[in-house]
Amino acid sequence: MAHGDETPLRSPTGCPISPRAAAFRPFERPYQEDPAAALAWARAEEPVFYAPDIGYWVVTRHEDVKAVFRDNITFSPRIALEKITPPTEEVQAILKRYGYNLQRTMVNEDEPDHMERRRLLMADFLPERLARHEPMVRRLTRAHMDRFIDRGHADLVAEIFRDVPLKVALHFLGVAEEDADELTRFAAAHTLNTWGRPTPEEQREIAENVGRFWQKANAILDRMIADPSGEGWMYETVRQHFRHPDIVPESYMRSMMMAILVAAHETTTLATANAFRLLLERRDAWEELCANPGLIPSAVEECLRMGGSIIAWRRIATREAEVGGVTIPEGGRLLLVMASANRDESHWENPEELDIFRDNAVEHLSFGYGAHQCMGKNIARMEMRVFLDEFTRRLPHMRLKPGQSFEGLCNIAFRGPKSLLVEWDPAENPERREPALRERAVSFPIGAPVKENILRRVVIVEAREEAEGVKSFLLADPRGRPLPGWSAGAHVDLVSGGFRRKYSLCSAPGEEGRWRIAILREAEGRGGSRHFCDALSEGAEVQVAGPRNHFRLDESAARYRLIAGGIGITPILAMADRLKVLGRDYTLHYCGPSRARMAFLDRVLADHGPRAQLHVSDEGTRLDLAGEFAAVTEGEQVYACGPARMLDALRELARGWPEGALHFEYFTTGAATLDPAREHAxxxxxxxxxxxxxxxxxxxxxxxxxxxxxxxxxxxxxxxxxxxxxxxxxxxxxxxxxxxxxxxxxxxxxxxxxxxxxxxxxxxxxx
CATH class of the missing domain: 3.10.20.30 (Beta-grasp domain)
Structure with a gap:
């Protein structure tokens, strides 16, 4: 893009700004409706770019966003609550009239102050303390549902999702409920004041509400300071102020009082509305939760990944630093778009699909990461789980009302609809047939979900011998729906008979929507492969976790060399299939003791014959690693999977290769179980x-x-x-x-x- 049709726009470091970066407008519809989709081009082409419209460096990939969050010294949080739209002089005068003086809070202060305060004030956020709030959440949820359950329609935001989190937050903080209505209105003003782009006229109205919010928050705090004997987190903050005035000064309490009144409920309200919209738009997922409420914790994490309420956060560089290969100057402001990172194709399998069986969904960045990760994350999780448990049990037939729009406040950081209209036939309410249903409940442990419990049921539709001692299984959804897609190098965990083992996916072209795995029966192994090969047959139902990919194929290289040893052919064959589709230059070396013991040999020769080289020990054609791979040139990538001896030799050879040319996957570390007699604490x-x-x-x-x-x-x-x-x-x-x-x-x-x-x-x- 050019300025005056001649001079190219340049970033603060002097680099040209690309046309798409120059055109990025976070306050316009594409970003406001779906920030991850609006930034798909950036994740693929320019994952860190300078946006002149807002004067920020925009960070879009999971790895980079996480790295910035992790380093809160280089990337200070002090601008997290800075107004992205500078206030006019008139607005500043309005705020001054109210005595507005928002300073540092827990989300925008640097070390060591931040962690000193956090340590003093963390106790109420510990899981054992939070558990005592669950009965209140459930009681309020049931009472609110009782008001509309026989009506057949509701606006979930207005009638439950806004009110319950607010009342729970006020109870947690120790604030009286009679202040709830005012605080809800003020929270929206604070959001627009900090993260929005209001017109000058709108700024004046917002400033009046922000000023009133400041006064209201401080009036509540004054009551607490006068009598600090009450119960709640803000009362504890006041008590810590009296004990440690140097760590928790009065200015901090006054700023925190206002900030926490927003953070403690608004984010949960929006995240819950987003989650229900996502699930009701994907009926299969909703019905799965109705049938299996044990999946609710994983569904909450997946909804937070796909539709978290906090879509972006901000940092400022305290020195020149590099993010994603891009130099950020000292003083450079960064917009970390967590919503984009949460759908990063280089981190997630099927990032655009809502998969409530995704057992690594908890890696989402919706709560931030590192020292400043949201303290209230487990309150939000608990409330969302209770909402889903109550609604899937009492209103499983609920559906979204057709034709509605899902609009929220126009800002860069928070996302969620102002209303969520649903409807149902009250005659079908399950508790009309079974009144006791209202009182049932599933209680989940406070905290992140237990990954081992997130398992998908699949059925074996084909079991066949692929070679001596190797058996493959084709897995399908029991209801005939397609299983999620996966990328070359991905694996799943197979769970059956008390065993859990990892196997690479190697489905052939034409087997889309189904998963094929191959298992080498190890007679001297730990028993898992023997059980799977001997006990499982067509028609058997098993459980799986995944897919996940820690052996991901970089599709941007000029040339590839693939090496498979024995059963290591499974991920390597999937990579060869993918490279063939892409039309890339590759060779496939397949090593084995004999042809009879080399799985998928016919498929290798049929699909990759011209590019495949067989190295069969009993035929005297063993692979000469040192000779074949003595040199690897710049632009080549080597992917290998097989026995440890082969991979160890490759790693030794790779010391002379270009950095990052070798990628490998071991079958096992060979590490023994910890022996306390030989280890030390x-x-x-x-x-x-x-x-x-x-x-x-x-x-x-x-x-x-x-x-x-x-x-x-x-x-x-x-x-x-x-x-x-x-x-x-x-x-x-x-x-x-x-x-x-x-x-x-x-x-x-x-x-x-x-x-x-x-x-x-x-x-x-x-x-």
Whole structure:
């Protein structure tokens, strides 16, 4: 794009601004309706770009957004509540008349102040404290539903989703309910004042409401200061102020009082409305929850991924830094679009599909990440779960009213409809036939869902021998619906007979909507493969988790070399299939002891014959790794899966290759179960919070962190996938994973918490 048709627009670093970046308008309809879709081009082409319309660097991919959130020193949160539309002098005068003086709160203050205050004020957010609020949530939900359940229609936002979270928030904070109506109106004004682009006339009206909001919040706080004996989080904040006035000063309390009155309910209201809209628009998912309420926790996480209420947040660079390969200057403002990151194709399988069986949906960034992650996340989860439990049980036949629009406040940070109209036939209400249904409930543990419980039922529609000792199974949805798509390198967990094992997906062309896996029967293994191969047959119903992909194919390379050893052909064959479709240059090396023991051999030769090279030991054609792969040129990518000996040799050869040319997937780490007699206990100090976690000799660091309530993800549990990685600030690491290269291990700045340990008695983590 040109300025004056000649001079190209340039970013603050002097780089040209692309036409699409120059045209990005977050206050216009595409972004307002669906920010992730509006930024799909950016995730694919320009994941970090400068938007001159707002003067921000826009960050769109999951990895980059997470990295910025993680480093709250380089990327300060101090502009999180800065008005994105500068106020006019008239507006400033209006706010001054009300004494408005919003300063630092927990969401926009730097270290060390932020963590000192957070530690003092965290107790009420702990799971055991939050559980006591669930009966109130359920009681209010049932009472509100009683008002309209026999009517046959309702506006869920106006009649329940706004009121219940607000009353719960006020109860949690210790604020009287008679202030609820005013606070709801003021919250909308605060949102538009901070994250909107109102006209000068609108700014004046908003400023009046923000000023009244400030006065109202401070009047409530004054009552608490006069008598700090009440129950609630703000009362506890006042008490901490009297005990630690240097850490919790009065100016902080006054700013926090206003900010928390918005954060504690508005986000939950909008997230709940978004979730119900998503589920009711996808009837299969809604009906699955009605039939299986145990899936509600995972459905909440998936709805937060697809329709979280906080779509973007802001940071400012305290020094020149790099994000996603783009230089951000000191003072550069960043708009972190979590809604886009939550649908990043490079992180999620089928990111555009609402999949309530997605067992890594909890990796969404709707609550932020790192030291500033939302403290109230588990309150929101609990409320949304109660709403879904009550509605799916009492109104399973509820549907969206046709023809309605879903409009919200025009702003860059929050998303959710002002109304959500639903209807149903009261004659079909289940509790008319079974009155006791109203009192039933499913109570879920406070916190993130248990990943191991998120399982999808599938049926085996074909079981066949693929080679000596190798059996493949074609899996399908029991109701005939297509199973979710997947990308080359993806895997699922197969669960049956008390065993849970991971197998790569290798469906052939024409098997779309169904999943094929292949299992090598290991006579001397741990029993899982023997059970699956011997006990499972066509017609059997099993459970699976996934799909997930930790062995993702980079589709942008100039040339590919694929290497499969034995059963390692499964992910490699899927990659060859994909590269063939893309028309890319590739060769496939397939190694095995004999043709009789090489699974999918006929398919390899039929589909990839000209590009396939067989290396069969009993035919004397073993692959000469050192000779064949002595040199790998720039632009080539090597993908390998097979026995550890083969992969170890490749990793050694790769020391002379271009950086990042080798990608591999081990079958197992070979790590033995922890033996307390041979291990030692150690302590893990969490740098962000100062928390000290004791790790026993018979437990993993990952288990100890989860026990302490730290949100950290894990998939394989064996050091194969890298999902449980933690940054190491200090301490020597006993690396036991198969993820990090020698150079990465030598740097000593990250470790896999599921298997690796501290060499000494202490390690400091960037958590």
């Amino acid at each position: 150690f302590e893990a100090v969490l740098a962000d919070s100062g928390l000290v976690v004791e790790v026993a000799a018979d437990e993993t660091l990952y288990a100890a962190l989860r026990r302490a309530g730290i949100d950290i993800q894990s998939d394989c549990g064996e050091g194969l996938c890298g999902s449980c990685e933690a940054r190491v600030v200090e301490g020597e690491i006993d690396h036991r994973d198969r993820v990090l290269s020698r150079a990465e291990r030598a740097r000593g700045d990250r470790m896999m918490t599921c298997c690796s340990r501290a060499k000494g008695r202490r390690i400091v983590l960037g958590l």
